[in-house]
Amino acid sequence: MTTTANATAFTPAALQHLIGNGTAPRLLDVRTPGEFQTSHIPGAYNVPLDTLREHRGELRRHLDEDVVLICRSGARASQAEQALAEVGLPNLRVLDGGMMAWEASGAPVNRGPERWELERQVRLIAGSVVLVSGVVGFFVPGVHLIGTAIGAGLTFAAVSNTCAMGMMLSKLPYNRGPRTDIRTVVASLRDRS
Template sequence: MTTDATHAARAAGLSPAALRQQMEAGHAPRVLDVRTPGEFRTVHIPGSYNVPLDTLREHRGELLAHLDEDVVLVCRSGARAAQAEQALAEAGLPNLRVLDGGMTAWEAAGAPVNRGEARWDLERQVRLVAGSIVLVSGVTGIFVPGAHLVGTAIGAGLTFAALSNTCAMGMLLSKLPYNRGPRTDIRAVVAALRDRP
């Protein structure tokens, strides 16, 4: 099998229905949720482990020793989980899958979740901030020539975010205390992975 073919096999997605079936049959893979702690506390798959993307990248060596079976990576829609898959694959971890559609698809399928305090997800926060900046710069542009160009820059940034499947504004917003919640204790995550039956 070529390297590209190996990566393609490793990067295969897993549908919410297939994951739910595995969990109900008692053959659940390890589910790593790579969203921020705040997002995880709001809603997550029962039995999943919260390892935010930045933490996963920084501590993937520590995690590898305890991820010797199938691993499913989860985020809101699949983009951050795909980045996590790439980071773990580069470190040599086989048997990685990304949950198709992320938590959005999991919830839409009516699959079980653990819920905490409700909060806005990052995508909604990005829409609020970007829309507010465009609105304010448009109104300000009536009185201050050239102010409307701020809105044009935001539009260009959102276009780039869509084309590159990254979002600088989302990454910045994820650093806010509201989104971060308590910092993930990687030692506690590793201990939970090690002690899982």
Template structure:
């Protein structure tokens, strides 16, 4: 089975706004960011189904996603992974919001806001930069400690080349980022309510 790439199935913020404002069948919005990110800001009417939860419950969710689905994350990367997962489960009519919430907010589109939090990318930069700085300084006094910073640099290079981030995945599991756990039954009841 060939899956579409997010580039083929993308949807611009302007096009999505137009669909949401039109009378008729608006697409379902699945925001695959962490609950903490979702609580900070999200598109009105979006359902929060973090990527890990979506993967765990894909068969269960699939039966309630019968129409057009737009997948949303911070920049589009996690939404593209969610698209692949749902396409492999047999869903069609999947779209990824081009540029994610960054593009949505830059377009001046409506956003529901909650408590402000640092997004994962900023947290990764803080942790990686701090480790490199501390081990670089410590390396002046303790030979070999600077190699820890070199390892972090290698990990960031791999993250860029593979479009994955182990540090981001680890940070997303912290209580600060998790927020309240997404209850799949509540999401499914909400999806059923739209039918």
């Protein structure tokens, strides 16, 4: 366990140690199915954040042991931790640094087809809108305010630790990947008990 501001964070090294000892906790990856399909920790279950929030009561009944929540960097996993804590699930941890830290540590990863991560897609869309509105703003008065609105949205996203653009982009077919069936996830959790 780390001594960072998030007392429930779990380092990749600590998780690797538990997996190596055969005492691995349940691993819930809350990224989109597309992100999960690209790369994930072996043995992890994909329960996208929206699905987790919607079915957290049902998941609660099947998660009676330690749980480590995983996302790209830790932000969505922290939101998942809060949602599961609200239904009384104890023993929650967040993988400190998410998949980025896991991969950087050289830990094993199951890989699928490459996709751009949501954060990279947000940077592309936001940057393109700001660039285009800035250029067009030289010729059409007021268009530059679109870029200002995008900047305000990004600032709000940072302060609130949410991202409306990212949530919208996650709904695109490119990002959805195979649909997560909560019944299959629950059955897998039940079978492992």
